[in-house]
Amino acid sequence: MPDEIWQWSAVQTADAIRNGLISSREAVAATLRRIEEVNPVVNALAEVLTDDALATADEADARRRSGELLGPLHGVPVTTKINSDQAGRATTNGVAAFRDAVVQVDAPHIENLRAAGAVFVGRSNTPSFSIRWFTDNQLHGRTLNPWNRERTPGGSSGGAAAATATGMGTIGHGNDIGGSIRYPAAACGVVGLRPTPGRVPHWYGPWDTDMLLGTQLMEVEGPIARTVADVELGLRAMAAPNPRDPSYVPVPLQGLPRGRRRAAVLRDVGVASLDPAVDAAITTAAGWLQDAGYEVEEVELPLFAEAWRLWWQLVQGVEFDDLGRLIEEHGDDAIRRSADLQFAVTKRMHSDFGLDAYVRGYGRRGTLMRSLQLFLQDFQVLLTPVSAERTFEIDADVQDVDRMEQVINAQWPMMSLAFLGFPGLSVPVSRGDGLPIGVQLVGQKFREDLVLQAGRVIEARNDVSAPITPSFYAVAETARR
Incomplete structure (x- = not known):
């Protein structure tokens, strides 16, 4: 094991606590010291829960001593995202107008993590309204990519990925409707799983609030971690019935x-x-799978392009009205500009956003899903890019409409998979120009086990290791002194 407890994996930490080798308080205190050291530089956590975390850790230790049956994450330090309801905390979603939106009941996925024994050490940052691949907002500020401050840590779970990559928690909770787990994981050199919709229970807002159809069908909760085994452990905790x-x-x-x-x-x-x-990373990953005994075949699947276009028509084009009004009323300049440019690109793709197009689009979705499901009968996994580009420069999405179009086009592997409703794993492969590059592994519905199996093959041979100390940490420390 590494010398410092905050460097341990979730599996190592959980086993050590369960067997009495360390206490939960030791694990949580070590993580809180790491947060105190690194978070002022990276700004991955919008809220640090020091007192609550230590009290929960002491409870966890007392329960272990009493011989209680322990959950899979008993006493393990975990971060949660500020766009999910957590009892006693404000669900800010990075919006200043929501700074006092304190809730009294956990969302189902947060409730599951708590029931599994997780100790919540902090709340991770997001872009305003969680709709950018760039984690920045007027309320909590900008999260930096720990590998390179000039590049995005991804979004919307950029805070979760950056915190996990730097040792500020063993597992980060994230959510994903268009890449918000997979892209930050790739950008920060960690592992992120988008489970099959229905695998992890979730719901947003008051229980009598109607969620949009796209959110109900496509949005999922999932784990971000430094190893595939930790992602699997996080999934087991989050996927409990609710x-x-x-x-x-x-x-x-x-x-x-x-x-x-x-x-x-x-x-x-x-x-x-x-x-x-990115192309080289795919070739490398495919070679590793072949070395491990997989028969590897290059394929063409034009249905992914159609699914990507339909995501933008139905989710961004038709269903965006209510959120658009909220952004106009409560958003900051960056989120307003990003949303405007997203819609401008969407209008370049589509001219019809009416009810008929909406109904036809969701009808077509079922046909495309069926086609991919039949295709995957012959393959355990499908290997794709996470993004066609390397990690975006900061604020690439607010430059102009042409750059926004390039950003949106590059993300086709993530938007299409979200639209189709299949599980996807982002796993790092290599470091290009000092930045990690990941690939996406896709599997049949509810076969996350096969995707994780292939992820372990790639993980065993990659050259991307975490946790890391940000390359710019020493410079920031000198400036502060």
Whole structure:
């Protein structure tokens, strides 16, 4: 094990606490010291819960001594995202107008993490309204990528990914409707899982509030961690049954064995040019899978391009009105400009945002889902880019409409998968120009186990290790002194 407890994985920490090698208080105190050291530089956590975390850790230690049955994350330090309801905290979603929106009841996925024994050490930062791939807002400020401060840590779970990458918690809770787990994980050199919709129970807002159809069908909660094993542990905790989500599906986490191990490779669907470094990472990952016994085959799947376009038409084009009004009323300049440019690009793609287009689009969704499900009968996993570009420069989405179009086009692997409703794992492969580059692994619905299995193959051979101390930390320390 590493010397410092904050460097330990979630699996190592949970095992050590369960076996009495360390106490939860020791693990949490070490993590809080790390947060005190690094968070002022990276700004990944919008809120640090020192007193609550230490009190919860002491409770966890007392329960272990009493011989209680322990959950999978008993006493383990975890971060949660500021766009999810957590009892006694404000669900700010990075918006100043919501700074006092304190809730009294946990969201189902937060309730599950708490029931699993997780100790919440902090609340991770997001962009305003959680709709950018760049984590910055007027209320909590900007989160920096710990590998390079000139590049985005991703969004909307950029705070969760940056905190996890720097040792400010073993697992970070995130959510994803268009890449908000997978892109930050890739940008920060960690592992992020978008589970199958229905795998992890969730719901937003008061229980009598109607969620938009796209949110109900496509948004998921999932774990971000430094290892595939930790992601698997986080999934086990988050996926416990909870009756407050009507779409929850009680499917076992481990599926039936498959026959031949086959992996399909999808590089391009004609939407965006593939950066050579990203292309090289896919080739490398495919080679590692082949070395591990997978039969690897390059494929073409134009349905991904159609799914990507439909995401923008239905989610951003048709369903955006209510959120757009909130952004206009309560948003800061950056989120207003980003939203305006997103819609401008959407209008370049589509001219019809009426009810008929909405109904046809969701009808088409089922056909595309069926096609991908049939395709995956012959493959355990599908390997794709996470993004066609390397990690974006800071605020690439607010430069102008042409750059926004490039940003949106590059993200086709994530938007399309969210639209289709299949699980996806972002796992790092290599470091290009000092920045991590990841790939996406896609599997059949509710076969996260097969995706994680392939992720472990890639993880075993990559050269991206975390936790890290930010490369600019020493410079920031000198400036502060």
